[in-house]
Amino acid sequence: MNSLSRRRFLKISGSTVAAVAAAGAVGSLVKKAEALDSNSVEGLQKIPTYCDICFWKCGAIAYVQDGKLWKVEGNPLDPLSEGRLCPRGTGGVGAHYDPDRLKAPLIRKTVRGAEEWVEVTWDEAIDYIAQKMLKIKADYGPEAIAFFSHGIGGNFFKHTLKAFGTPNIAAPSFAQCRGPRDVGFRLTFGEDVSSPERTDIRNAQCLVLIGSHLGENMHNTQVQEFAQAVENGATIIVVDPRFSVAAGKAKYYLPIKPGTDLALVLAWMNVLVNENLYDTHYVEQYGFGFEQFAASIQSYTPEWAYPQTGIEPELIRKTAREMARYRPATLVHPGRHVTWNGDDAQRSRGIALLNALLGSWGRKGGFYTPVSMDVPPYPYPAYPKSEKGKVDNPDHKYPFAHETITTGIREATISGKPYPIKGWFVYATNLLHALPNEDETLKAIQNLDLMVVVDVIPSEIAGWADVVLPESVYLERHDDLNVEWFREPFIALRQPAVEAPHEQKPNWWMAKKLAEKLGLGNYYPWKTIEEYFETRLNNAGYSYAELKEKGIIRGKKQPIYFDEGVPAEFPTPSGKIEFYSVQLADAGFDPVPVYKAPPEGPPGSFRLLYGRAPVHSFSRTQSNPILSEMMDENEVWINFDVAARLGLKSGDYVKLKNQDGVISNRIKVKATERIRTDCVYMVHGFGHNSKMLKRPYGKGASDAQLITKYVTDPLMGGTAMNVNFVTIEMEA
Ligand SMILES: Nc1nc2c(c(=O)[nH]1)N[C@H]1C(S)=C(S)[C@@H](COP(=O)(O)OP(=O)(O)OC[C@H]3O[C@@H](n4cnc5c(=O)[nH]c(N)nc54)[C@H](O)[C@@H]3O)O[C@H]1N2
Ligand SMILES: Nc1nc2c(c(=O)[nH]1)N[C@H]1C(S)=C(S)[C@@H](COP(=O)(O)OP(=O)(O)OC[C@H]3O[C@@H](n4cnc5c(=O)[nH]c(N)nc54)[C@H](O)[C@@H]3O)O[C@H]1N2
Ligand code: SF4
Numbered sequence: 190m191n192s193l194s195r196r197r198f199l200k201i202s203g204s205t206v207a208a209v210a211a212a213g214a215v216g217s218l219v220k221k222a223e224a225l226d227s228n229s230v231e232g233l234q235k236i237p238t239y240c241d242i243c244f245w246k247c248g249a250i251a252y253v254q255d256g257k258l259w260k261v262e263g264n265p266l267d268p269l270s271e272g273r274l275c276p277r278g279t280g281g282v283g284a285h286y287d288p289d290r291l292k293a294p295l296i297r298k299t300v301r302g303a304e305e306w307v308e309v310t311w312d313e314a315i316d317y318i319a320q321k322m323l324k325i326k327a328d329y330g331p332e333a334i335a336f337f338s339h340g341i342g343g344n345f346f347k348h349t350l351k352a353f354g355t356p357n358i359a360a361p362s363f364a365q366c367r368g369p370r371d372v373g374f375r376l377t378f379g380e381d382v383s384s385p386e387r388t389d390i391r392n393a394q395c396l397v398l399i400g401s402h403l404g405e406n407m408h409n410t411q412v413q414e415f416a417q418a419v420e421n422g423a424t425i426i427v428v429d430p431r432f433s434v435a436a437g438k439a440k441y442y443l444p445i446k447p448g449t450d451l452a453l454v455l456a457w458m459n460v461l462v463n464e465n466l467y468d469t470h471y472v473e474q475y476g477f478g479f480e481q482f483a484a485s486i487q488s489y490t491p492e493w494a495y496p497q498t499g500i501e502p503e504l505i506r507k508t509a510r511e512m513a514r515y516r517p518a519t520l521v522h523p524g525r526h527v528t529w530n531g532d533d534a535q536r537s538r539g540i541a542l543l544n545a546l547l548g549s550w551g552r553k554g555g556f557y558t559p560v561s562m563d564v565p566p567y568p569y570p571a572y573p574k575s576e577k578g579k580v581d582n583p584d585h586k587y588p589f590a591h592e593t594i595t596t597g598i599r600e601a602t603i604s605g606k607p608y609p610i611k612g613w614f615v616y617a618t619n620l621l622h623a624l625p626n627e628d629e630t631l632k633a634i635q636n637l638d639l640m641v642v643v644d645v646i647p648s649e650i651a652g653w654a655d656v657v658l659p660e661s662v663y664l665e666r667h668d669d670l671n672v673e674w675f676r677e678p679f680i681a682l683r684q685p686a687v688e689a690p691h692e693q694k695p696n697w698w699m700a701k702k703l704a705e706k707l708g709l710g711n712y713y714p715w716k717t718i719e720e721y722f723e724t725r726l727n728n729a730g731y732s733y734a735e736l737k738e739k740g741i742i743r744g745k746k747q748p749i750y751f752d753e754g755v756p757a758e759f760p761t762p763s764g765k766i767e768f769y770s771v772q773l774a775d776a777g778f779d780p781v782p783v784y785k786a787p788p789e790g791p792p793g794s795f796r797l798l799y800g801r802a803p804v805h806s807f808s809r810t811q812s813n814p815i816l817s818e819m820m821d822e823n824e825v826w827i828n829f830d831v832a833a834r835l836g837l838k839s840g841d842y843v844k845l846k847n848q849d850g851v852i853s854n855r856i857k858v859k860a861t862e863r864i865r866t867d868c869v870y871m872v873h874g875f876g877h878n879s880k881m882l883k884r885p886y887g888k889g890a891s892d893a894q895l896i897t898k899y900v901t902d903p904l905m906g907g908t909a910m911n912v913n914f915v916t917i918e919m920e921a
């Protein structure tokens with residue numbers, strides 16, 4: 190990394206990255222690595238792979254000496270990371286050395302959830318699972334097994350389960366994360382924002398972040414591009430009830446009342462339309478239903494929005510004009526984790542429409558058109574067709590859900606309707622932290638005849654399994670090829686740098702073995718995963734040897750903007766950008782978003798907000814010895830005046846009690862002016878209560894435990910979780 194770009198990156202990720210360096214110096218593993226001049230050490234192996242501490246899949250290089258893993262750095266050939274990992278990626282070494290890791294396959298000894306196990310061989314474990322699956326298939330049909338996963342590691346299990354005959358395959362990244370956004374944008378432009386997001390942050394001259402807390406949300410490419418935009422002098426507008434890291438870079442910071450963002454978005458659009466500041470040419474050329482849209486938003490003036498949002502009318506006007514000044518290089522970031530209040534798909538549609546008025550879709554500094562290499566899938570036999578169809582969304586109750594709804598499967602598991610679900614196969618998703626309302630998840634689990642969890646550590650969800658399968662971590666295994674859709678095309682390979690320390694196995698090995706035991710061996714015609722790679726790459730005209738050596742094969746740059754010749758196609762029913770949506774009207778929804786104020790909490794309570802810390806991923810890194818050294822508990826942000834009124838100061842411990850009487854673990858107070866008085870904030874993923882997670886057990890509090898209430902998005906079944914309220918309980 191050259192020093193200038195490094196400095197830029199550090200500026201944004203701020204004190205946390207400094208903390209990484211400091212903790213690196215403390216952590217003996219990293220210290221050893223830093224002592225090495227990697228170019229001069231004999232026998233030092235550099236193995237390219239890609240990171241899995243989150244799902245961004247940054248290209249990485251693992252350094253290994255005498256079979257021991259020393260450090261992981263960015264792979265300079267990788268266009269996603271450009272040779273720089275985020276702090277979590279750097280700390281990924283700790284996943285390999287984590288003393289809390291699962292070591293051998295386990296079968297439950299007593300009742301579910303008691304965390305009492307018998308160690309078994311792989312053959313016994315997989316045999317047990319296959320027998321139970323075949324019994325469930327015989328009694329209820331193959332659809333009665335549901336598969337939950339998150340990330341690319343789930344690909345081979347998905348293949349086995351599809352071959353088995355179930356269509357019930359879901360990830361929390363839809364209904365608990367980005368689903369409403371993708372639906373809102375699809376309804377408007379006909380296409381998703383996808384992941385990695387097609388946001389051209391790097392070239393934006395005005396960047397609007399509505400809750401997207403880049404710098405804490407460490408999605409690497411976006412954070413680096415954000416740093417570049419700041420460096421280039423882009424105007425940054427941040428809307429957040431909390432003064433986030435990103436807000437520290439903003440020209441305009443709008444401390445909005447939580448849950449009222451759609452009011453602000455509508456008022457911004459009102460100004461753009463009424464002051465004739467929008468991109469008239471773009472709207473005329475590509476828009477459908479603009480007149481009806483413009484008429485529908487007439488009452489949403491900045492004066493109207495003020496009492497809703499707490500943002501002064503003048504500031505709303507000023508920021509709208511600033512956005513117009515830089516269009517089309519004004520990017521209103523679509524967000525990612527947008528399951529907030531229940532109107533999320535419509536709020537996201539509002540954000541899509543705002544971008545449409547600014548002419549940013551398809552334009553430089555707005556949203557580019559992603560490209561990818563052409564690598565066909567492996568030529569497997571066709572999957573059996575399910576007669577029953579999916580279980581999660583009966584009668585298309587949520588008409589715009591285009592992916593499977595995790596919580597819909599959970600509901601069916603509880604009710605047995607539209608048909609019973611009797612087995613859960615859970616890969617790399619800690620459902621007890623990821624789905625709202627823990628009790629419903631546990632209730633569903635009670636109805637199962639089989640519950641399998643594949644994990645690397647004894648997560649909360651693993652504690653409820655009948656069979657736990659220990660996976661090797663990403664630095665010890667191959668995974669599927671990453672053929673990414675991005676601003677330039679590339680293929681990336683994950684390959685092992687070191688061996689798994691115990692009995693752990695890679696997912697592809699387990700998925701293949703299971704298929705064989707289920708009598709589905711014909712779905713795995715390849716013997717080793719390397720044979721699978723060879724076949725796919727050869728069929729596409731690329732060399733596996735080259736990919737192994739470099740970790741990345743890049744394709745030719747291609748046009749990514751309308752102005753460069755990308756055809757302006759909008760696969761909506763009208764073939765245009767839908768300012769007015771006939772689809773929505775026909776389904777009984779508002780064709781243009783309509784604002785409804787969010788319900789208030791009980792008097793004296795605070796809305797519970799939550800988000801990310803730069804050094805942790807969800808609930809999956811708290812046992813990592815390097816990352817937990819940097820942050821081993823979360824804090825609750827409480828407005829300074831509120832804290833003073835309650836007699837609290839930073840460093841005190843409290844408990845949080847939600848509207849349903851659920852009380853959290855003790856959590857440290859952070860009394861700060863950086864948050865509004867009507868909400869509190871905590872980092873997600875802490876407060877582990879799995880006894881086998883020795884390091885993080887009982888440290889910090891879990892937001893998931895307090896999220897007993899959720900509101901389901903009527904368009905697509907997403908579960909809004911920013912609808913819980915807490916009071917602050919003093920420690921006795
Ligand atoms: N309360 C609350 N709920 C949320 C969120 C929130 O902020 N608060 N965020 C939402 C969002 S945005 C998302 S995307 C989802 C994320 O939801 P999840 O993806 O379920 O996130 P985690 O809770 O980290 O669960 C990941 C699990 O995978 C395991 N794991 C890690 N590495 C490996 C591996 O290599 N192999 C295997 N087999 N397992 C592995 C971890 O130990 C952990 O148990 O949660 C959503 N739910
Ligand atoms: N370090 C790290 N980075 C990550 C992850 C991780 O686990 N760790 N997870 C990744 C994933 S899968 C996702 S989805 C993203 C999630 O990250 P983002 O999509 O960026 O953010 P959210 O989780 O939606 O929202 C959190 C922010 O929204 C603010 N907020 C809360 N309520 C409101 C509101 O009503 N209005 C407004 N305007 N703001 C509000 C909070 O104060 C906080 O700053 O992060 C990604 N990046
Ligand atoms: S963003 Fe960070 S944790 Fe995620 S893949 Fe990239 S380096 Fe790894």
Ligand SMILES: [Mo]
Pocket residue numbers: 362366367525526
């Ligand atoms: Mo997410």
